[in-house]
Structure formats: structure tokens, C-alpha cells
Amino acid sequence: MNWIEAAPVALVxxxxxxxxxxxxxxxLGLRGVAAWGLAPVIGIALIACTAVLSGFLxxxxxxxxxxxxxxxxxxxxxxxxxxxxxxxxxxADPDPRRLTLAAGLGLLPAVVLGLTTIIESMGAxxxxxxxxxxxxxxxxxxxxxxxxxASALSLSALGNPHVPAFFYPAAWHDLASLVMMSGGAxxxxxxxxxxxxxxxxxxxxxxxxxxxxxxxxxxAALVVTGTLSIGFTAFPWDLLGFGVLWPNLLGMSIxxxxxxxxxxxxxxxxxxxxxxxxxxxxxxxxxxxxxxxxPNVLFSLVVLSVFPVAARVFARAWRLHGEGRTVRGAIEAVxxxxxxxxxxxxxxxxxxxxSTRDQYWPPFETPANAVGEALFxxxxxxxxxxxxxxxxxxxxxxxxxxxxxxxxVAGHVTTTFLYVLTASxxxxxxxxxxxxxxNDSHRLAAMLPITGVPLAVAGIVFLTxxxxxxxxxxxxxxxxxxxxxLAGIPGLASAGVVAVALTLVVTVASGGLYPTDRATRFAxxxxxxxxxxxxxxxxxxxxxxxxxxxxPPDAVVAGNPFEGSSLLWALEDRKVLFPHFRNTTNDExxxxxxxxxxxxxxxxxCKAVNDFxxxxxxxxxxxxxxxxxxxxxxxxxxxxxxxxxFELVDQSGPSKLYKITGCGESNQPAG
Numbered sequence: 001m002n003w004i005e006a007a008p009v010a011l012v013x014x015x016x017x018x019x020x021x022x023x024x025x026x027x028l029g030l031r032g033v034a035a036w037g038l039a040p041v042i043g044i045a046l047i048a049c050t051a052v053l054s055g056f057l058x059x060x061x062x063x064x065x066x067x068x069x070x071x072x073x074x075x076x077x078x079x080x081x082x083x084x085x086x087x088x089x090x091x092a093d094p095d096p097r098r099l100t101l102a103a104g105l106g107l108l109p110a111v112v113l114g115l116t117t118i119i120e121s122m123g124a125x126x127x128x129x130x131x132x133x134x135x136x137x138x139x140x141x142x143x144x145x146x147x148x149x150a151s152a153l154s155l156s157a158l159g160n161p162h163v164p165a166f167f168y169p170a171a172w173h174d175l176a177s178l179v180m181m182s183g184g185a186x187x188x189x190x191x192x193x194x195x196x197x198x199x200x201x202x203x204x205x206x207x208x209x210x211x212x213x214x215x216x217x218x219x220a221a222l223v224v225t226g227t228l229s230i231g232f233t234a235f236p237w238d239l240l241g242f243g244v245l246w247p248n249l250l251g252m253s254i255x256x257x258x259x260x261x262x263x264x265x266x267x268x269x270x271x272x273x274x275x276x277x278x279x280x281x282x283x284x285x286x287x288x289x290x291x292x293x294x295p296n297v298l299f300s301l302v303v304l305s306v307f308p309v310a311a312r313v314f315a316r317a318w319r320l321h322g323e324g325r326t327v328r329g330a331i332e333a334v335x336x337x338x339x340x341x342x343x344x345x346x347x348x349x350x351x352x353x354x355s356t357r358d359q360y361w362p363p364f365e366t367p368a369n370a371v372g373e374a375l376f377x378x379x380x381x382x383x384x385x386x387x388x389x390x391x392x393x394x395x396x397x398x399x400x401x402x403x404x405x406x407x408x409v410a411g412h413v414t415t416t417f418l419y420v421l422t423a424s425x426x427x428x429x430x431x432x433x434x435x436x437x438x439n440d441s442h443r444l445a446a447m448l449p450i451t452g453v454p455l456a457v458a459g460i461v462f463l464t465x466x467x468x469x470x471x472x473x474x475x476x477x478x479x480x481x482x483x484x485x486l487a488g489i490p491g492l493a494s495a496g497v498v499a500v501a502l503t504l505v506v507t508v509a510s511g512g513l514y515p516t517d518r519a520t521r522f523a524x525x526x527x528x529x530x531x532x533x534x535x536x537x538x539x540x541x542x543x544x545x546x547x548x549x550x551x552p553p554d555a556v557v558a559g560n561p562f563e564g565s566s567l568l569w570a571l572e573d574r575k576v577l578f579p580h581f582r583n584t585t586n587d588e589x590x591x592x593x594x595x596x597x598x599x600x601x602x603x604x605x606c607k608a609v610n611d612f613x614x615x616x617x618x619x620x621x622x623x624x625x626x627x628x629x630x631x632x633x634x635x636x637x638x639x640x641x642x643x644x645x646f647e648l649v650d651q652s653g654p655s656k657l658y659k660i661t662g663c664g665e666s667n668q669p670a671g
Contacts, residue, residue, distance in 0.1 A: 001189065006125035009185045013193040014201055016178050017043045020070045027074070027081040028281070031094035033103055033222070034273040037209025037257045038282055040202045044254065045285045046073055047178065048152065048171040048292035055151030061174075062148060063181045095273060099217055102496065107204050107226035109507070114200035114230045117237075117515055121523035126189040128567075129525050130535045132581065132625070133243045134191075135561065137173065138570035139579035141187045144177040146573070152292055156584070162612075163584040171292040172247040187570045195246060199236045202253040204229045207453045210256035213263045214404060214454055216271030220464050220499035221457050227503050228456045231388050231513030232449035233521055234379045241521040242380075242442045251293030255300055256450050258286040262305045266312040268404045299347075299436035300447050303418070304411040310336065311407060348432035357435030363426045364441075370423040374416040377452065379445035380423070383517050387510050392452050394459030401465075405458055412451040419444045460506075464499045532626055535564045540621045541571070543652035547618075548572035550649060550657070555615040558596060558660075560634040563620030577614055581630055588612065596636040599662045600644045606663035614660060617646065621655040 021039030030038060050069045054061045094100075128134075143158045144150045152170035157163050172194060179190040207229040208222065215221035235252060239245040263269040264279040274282065290297040313336045320329030347353060364381070365373065376384035377392070399405035421430045422441040430439075437443040507513050528534055536544075544567070551557065551574045558577045559565025569576045577592065585593070588608035596617065599605045608614075619639050640646040645662020 001124060001126050003119060003125055006189060006193070009125075009179060009183055009189060009193045010196060012182045013175070013179050013190075013197045016047065016175060016182075017197060017202065019043075020046055020074060023074045024077045027077045028278055029081075030274070030278060032100040032273065033095065033208055033212045036104075037205050037212070037260065038274075038286075040205065041254050041257055041282065041286045041289050044171050044175070044250070044293060045289035046070060047174045049288065051150040051170060051174045052152060055149055055154055060148035061144060061150040061177065063178060066178060093273075095212075095217055099219060099222065102219055103208055103212070103222040103225070106223040107208065110204040110226035110230040111200050113227070113507075113512060113515070115196070116512075117518045117522060118196055118199070120515075121519045122192065122526050125192055126186055127192065127526045128188050128536055128571075129191070129244055130528060130530070130533060131244045131525055133245065134525075135535065135566050135570075136580040137191060137244075137246055138187050139566060139576075140170075140173045141177055141180065141190065142569045142573065142575075143579075144173060145180060145187075146575070150174050150177055158579050160584075162586045162588065169247050169251070169292055169294045171289065172250045174292075175250070191246065195240065195249065198250050198253040199240070200230070202250075203236050203256075206254050206257040210260040210263075210450075211454050211457050212273055213260040213269040214408075215402070215457070215461070218461065220461050220495040223496050224460050224499050224503040225453065225457050227507060227513070228388070228391075228460070229449070229453045231385065231456075231507075231510070232377060232452055233382055233385065233514065233517045234377060235446040235449045237518045237521045238380065238382075238442055239446055241523075241525045244525055245294075245443070248294045248296065248443060248446070251290050251297035252300070252446055252450075254286070254289060254293070255297055255304075255447075256453070258283070258290060258301050259304055259450065261286060262301070262308055263404075266308040268308050268312070268407065270402075270404065296437050296443060300450070303414055303447070304450060306340065307407045307410040307414075310340075347436065353435065356438055357431050359435075359438040359440065361422065361426060361438075361440055363422075363424050365423045367420055367424040370420040371416065373423070374419050374445075374448060377448065379419060379448065380441055382521065383514070385510070385514050385517065387506050388456060388513065391459035391506060392455045394462050395455030395457070398455075398458040398462035401462070402458065405455065408451045408454055412448065412455065415444065415447040415451065419448070460499050460502050461495075463502055464495050467498050467502075468495050533624065535622050535624050536567055536571075537621060539653050540564055540655055543621070543650070543655045544568055544572050546652070547650050547657045548574055551616055554613070556613045557616045557618050558592060558614050558637060559618035559620060560631075560637045562622070562624045562626075562628065562631055562634065564622035564624065565618040565620045568618060576618075577612060578634070581625075581628070590633075592636065593634050594636040597638065597640050597643055598636065599660070609660060609663045616649070617658040617660060619654070619656040619658070621653055 018039045021042030022035060024042050025035040025038055047066065050066050051061060053069065054065055059065055139158060140155055147159050150170060150173065152168055154165045155170045155173060156168035157165040176190045176194045179185055179193050180187065185193065204226045208225045211221050211225045236249055239249045239252070261274065261279050261282045264272050264274045264276065265283065287298065290301065314333055317329030317333040320326065373379045376386065376389040378384040395405065396409055399409055418434055419441060422434050422439055422444055426439055434444065524530060528537065556575050556577050557565065557568055561578050561581050566576050566579050568574050569579060577589065588611055591604060592608050592612070592614065595602060595605055599609065617637065617640065639656065640658060645660065646658040647661050649657045649659050
């Protein structure tokens with residue numbers, strides 16, 4: 001498949017993300033950047049909640065059901081808007097169309113630069129991600145496609161009735177499954193379409209809303225935001241190559257929009273475009289969207305929001321002190337500190353997050369080097385983004401002109417501190433701070449661009465004002481006897497033109513905002529040549545296409561997932577016993593993994609074979625992560641050549657398909 005053929009799938013993906021949210025937002029009075037920036041937040045929350053509702057009601061997950069709920073949701077919003085049409089909070093003061101159009105046009109370079117990297121790195125739009133986490137995500141989509149169950153409350157078990165289900169953030173899977181069902185897209189194509197949409201549409205839109213709330217109706221700031229947002233490799237590009245962390249990517253892509261909502265609620269927004277009442281609604285919807293996308297986005301939002309909230313609380317306490325109500329101000333400030341401290345302590349000690357906090361990643365840097373990596377956007381030993389980082393540093397100086405930026409600087413410094421803890425220390429005593437991100441430097445580094453993008457915009461605007469001011473001063477200083485050549489240059493004093501020119505200089509001087517760095521992080525995800533990191537070769541793919549015709553649709557296939565067998569479900573719709581490397585299992589699954597080759601002598605093995613309807617054994621042709629200790633767990637699924645009870649059905653190179661013939665319905669070894 002080529003990229004032109006994939007365009008309709010991309011449009012369907014963007015439609016699911018934007019259309020319901022835009023309709024609801026416009027009905028409630030949102031306009032321009034605010035409406036477009038919050039539309040994906042509403043869309044994600046609506047889709048994820050609909051998936052839970054379908055499971056609760058016992059209604060199959062389908063395009064028709066989601067459309068029905070979406071229409072009902074928009075109708076309810078329309079009714080509420082009609083009943084409250086005379087209320088002041090629904091009145092909108094929209095940005096000028098010229099400003100919104102300029103901001104929209106400013107997103108085009110982000111789309112072009114982003115798509116260029118994606119096309120170069122991915123190759124084909126339906127390319128397969130050869131990564132650890134991708135196997136679960138692919139098979140989760142296969143499960144949804146087969147069962148029409150997509151609830152976050154049941155997805156984790158992937159339909160296995162023998163293992164308990166638990167909450168799993170399913171918004172990414174819900175969206176990708178809708179893309180599959182809407183246009184018949186394959187699982188890899190649907191996964192890639194959602195990934196592309198989050199990278200080049202959601203993230204720039206979200207950054208644009210945050211910048212709009214910080215700088216108000218500043219044309220220079222809005223027109224350059226889209227371009228700058230795509231240049232930071234720590235996000236979104238690193239999460240496309242590490243993991244892959246697709247659910248995390250979707251959640252973090254809306255984080256700037258949620259921070260923009262917090263700025264409205266705390267009164268720090270400049271020429272607010274949302275409104276307090278709408279902001280409360282948006283916050284509630286946003287928390288749902290982030291929670292269903294990935295919960296650690298909520299923790300990221302808390303870290304970045306604590307500074308505007310605290311600043312507002314203490315500013316109010318100071319005002320109350322000036323009004324002679326010192327005691328009340330002190331009580332409110334102390335209450336805020338107490339609530340925050342107790343909440344943090346609960347999160348740092350509760351068993352609910354224990355499995356997350358206990359994840360360990362060995363340190364790989366000295367503290368000094370880790371600080372340098374964060375400062376120059378070279379996290380996780382990537383190349384430094386020198387020009388872009390200098391612009392960010394200039395944005396810090398711009399905080400003297402826009403004091404609200406100090407709140408972002410504080411968040412940026414705190415994120416740097418958390419990154420340094422994971423990259424250079426990562427001990428038991430630091431996990432109370434970093435455990436909510438699995439103590440993972442990649443997930444924490446992804447927070448840096450949330451504050452880095454608006455600081456980079458501030459740096460460009462800061463330089464723009466200096467240049468425009470210098471030009472205007474030079475024009476005023478000219479005497480009538482001297483020709484006013486500076487004034488004769490069209491648009492030279494226009495802040496928007498100067499800002500675009502500066503951004504163009506940064507973009508060109510960095511070769512397109514460091515495309516090599518973006519491609520390096522992203523391309524390895526789809527590289528089928530990496531040693532010890534290949535799940536599926538071309539030969540295996542052809543073999544899977546062939547054997548799918550030989551395996552009954554209701555049969556279950558056993559196989560070692562490290563050999564690539566798990567992908568049979570996602571690619572050929574033939575269910576596998578082990579859909580991921582570290583599945584939630586029970587005793588019988590453990591027995592099959594370690595002792596299927598003992599079938600001829602152990603009656604318990606045959607009982608498990610029949611209980612799970614395992615009819616085939618697939619020996620894959622890959623050797624993925626051969627140093628992983630979990631290989632030992634699947635020791636009973638190695639090639640049974642010569643053993644009784646296994647009949648070779650087909651073979652291609654090292655890949656083999658065996659039919660299990662050694663067990664009868666009596667659950668005893670045959671013969």
C-alpha cells in the first residue's frame with residue numbers, strides 16, 4: 001500500500017478525533033483555536049466512555065453504536081446550550097478570523113515536516129512495528145475486532161476467561177479499532193494512522209491552544225507554534241521509537257491543551273479564549289480522556305499545574321492579607337499545602353501504584369550529564385538540538401516581559417529534576433517521585449516539550465520584538481534629509497513576518513528542525529534488520545499468509561511469542577494462546593508454556609490442551625530479545641521434531657506449523 005491509498009484512512013482517523021468535539025465545542029460557545037484545541041480531548045473521552053458503556057450494556061462495540069452515542073451526546077449538548085443561550089457564560093468573544101487562519105496556516109509546516117519524517121522512517125503506511133509493546137497493542141485490536149468488546153475494564157485479559165481482567169487504558173485501542181471498522185483498514189494500518197494523527201495533528205493543535213492562553217491574540221506567537229512543536233525529539237518522536245508507547249503518545253498529545261485549561265481556571269490566561277465555566281467542563285472531560293489514554297498523563301498534568309495553582313492560592317492569600325483578612329488567607333494557603341502533601345504521600349505509598357513504582361531502569365548518566373541532556377534537549381543520549389535549545393533558553397529571559405512564563409519555567413525545571421533522578425540515580429528513595437512514570441527516563445523526558453514548545457515560542461517572540469523595536473527606533477531616528485529606506489521594505493516592522501522569518505532561519509539552519517534526530521528515534525521501530533530485534537521477517541509473513549488457510553478459525557495456536565508466533569492473531573485472525581511476551585496466565589497456561597512437549601507422558605498437559613482448544617503449535621522463525629529471561633518460561637514450545645503427538649503440517653525455512661494429534665477428548669495422551 002502507498003501513502004496516497006492510505007489518505008482516506010487518515011481522514012477517517014482525524015474525523016473521529018475532531019468532528020464530535022468540534023460540534024460540541026461550538027455549541028457551547030468555543031471558537032477558533034480553543035474549539036480546535038479541545039476537540040480531540042472531547043473526542044477521546046467520548047470514544048473511551050462509549051467503549052465502557054457498550055461493555056456495561058452488553059452491546060457490541062461497533063461504528064453504528066459509537067455514531068449513535070455521539071449523535072446523542074451532541075444533541076444533549078445542543079439542548080443544554082439552547083436552554084442556557086441567554087446566560088453570560090456561553091457568550092463568546094471569538095478571535096478575529098485572520099488570527100485563527102494565520103494560526104491554522106502555521107500548522108502546515110508541522111504537518112509537512114512531521115509527515116516527511118514518518119514516510120521516510122516508516123516506509124509503507126501499513127508497516128509493522130517490530131517492538132516489544134506493539135505485539136500487545138496489535139493483538140488487543142485483533143481481540144476487539146473478533147469480540148466487539150473494547151471496554152477499558154476488560155481489555156487487559158484479551159478475552160481469556162481463565163485470567164482476571166483489570167483496568168487498562170484503552171482509548172488508543174478504541175480509536176484504532178474504530179478506524180479499522182470504519183474503512184476496513186488492517187491492524188498495522190489503523191495503528192499507524194492513529195500514531196500519525198496524534199503526532200502531526202493532535203500535538204501541534206494542543207500546543208497551539210496552550211500558546212494562545214499564554215500569549216493571547218499574539219499573531220507572532222501563534223503563527224510559529226506549529227512549526228516549533230514538531231522539532232522536539234523527546235516528544236512525540238521518542239515515544240514512537242521506545243516501547244512503542246502508543247497509548248502514552250495519545251495521552252501526552254493532549255496534555256498541553258489540559259494545561260491551557262488549568263491556566264484559565266487559575267486566572268493566568270491572557271485574553272482567555274475558553275471561559276471559566278467551559279474550562280471546568282473541559283477539565284472534567286480532559287481528566288477522563290487522559291485517564292483512559294494513559295494515567296501517567298494525569299501525573300504529568302499535576303506536576304505542571306501545581307505551579308499556576310499554587311501561585312494563584314498564594315497571590316489570593318497576599319491579597320486577603322492586604323484587605324485585613326490575613327487569617328483566612330493563611331488558612332487557605334496552609335490547606336492547599338496540606339492537601340497537596342497528603343495526596344502526594346498517599347500516591348507515594350499506596351499499594352495501588354506499587355507495581356508501577358517498583359519498575360526499575362538502571363541509571364545510564366551522571367547527574368551533570370543528565371542536566372545537560374535536558375538543557376539541550378538531548379535526553380537519553382540523543383544528539384543535542386543546539387539552535388532550538390538556545391531559543392528555549394531565550395524564552396526564559398522573556399519571562400521578564402510575560403511573568404506567567406515563570407510558571408512554565410518552574411515546571412520545566414521540575415521535569416528536568418525528575419528526568420535527572422531517573423537517568424542518573426533511580427534508587428528506592430527516588431521512586432516516590434518518579435514511580436508514576438515507571439521510573440522511566442523516556443516517559444519523563446516526554447514532558448519537557450510541553451513546557452519547551454511555549455518557551456521556544458517565547459524566545460522567537462522575544463527576538464521578534466527586539467528586531468521590530470530596533471527597526472522602529474531606526475526609522476524614528478532618521479532625519480528628513482536621509483532617505484527612509486528601512487520603512488520602504490514592505491512588512492519589515494510586522495511582528496508576524498519577522499517571527500516567521502526567524503523560525504524559518506532556525507528551521508533551515510537545523511536542516512529542517514533536526515530531521516535526522518527524529519528519524520533516528522523513529523525509524524528503528526520499523527527496521528526489520530536490527531539484530532536481536534526482529535519479530536517478523538518477509539519469509540515469515542508469507543508463511544503466515546499461507547498457513548492461515550490451513551488453520552480453522554476457531555482453533556487456538558500455541559507458540560513462543562519471542563519467535564514471532566503472537567503476530568499470527570493480528571495479521572491473520574487466528575487466535576494464539578500467548579498474545580504477548582508477559583501475559584497474565586493461570587496454572588494451565590504455565591503448564592503448556594513449559595511442558596507442551598511432555599504431552600505424551602503427562603495427562604495434565606492434554607487436559608490443558610483441550611481446555612484451551614489448542615490444536616496447533618507454531619514454531620516461528622524469529623529470535624527476539626534472546627537475552628530475555630522469559631525465554632525459559634516457553635521452554636516447552638520448542639520444535640518437537642521427532643516427538644509423538646505432533647504432525648508437521650507446513651514449513652518455510654525455520655518456521656513450522658504442527659498439528660497437535662497426541663490428545664483426545666478424554667484429556668489423556670493418545671495411544
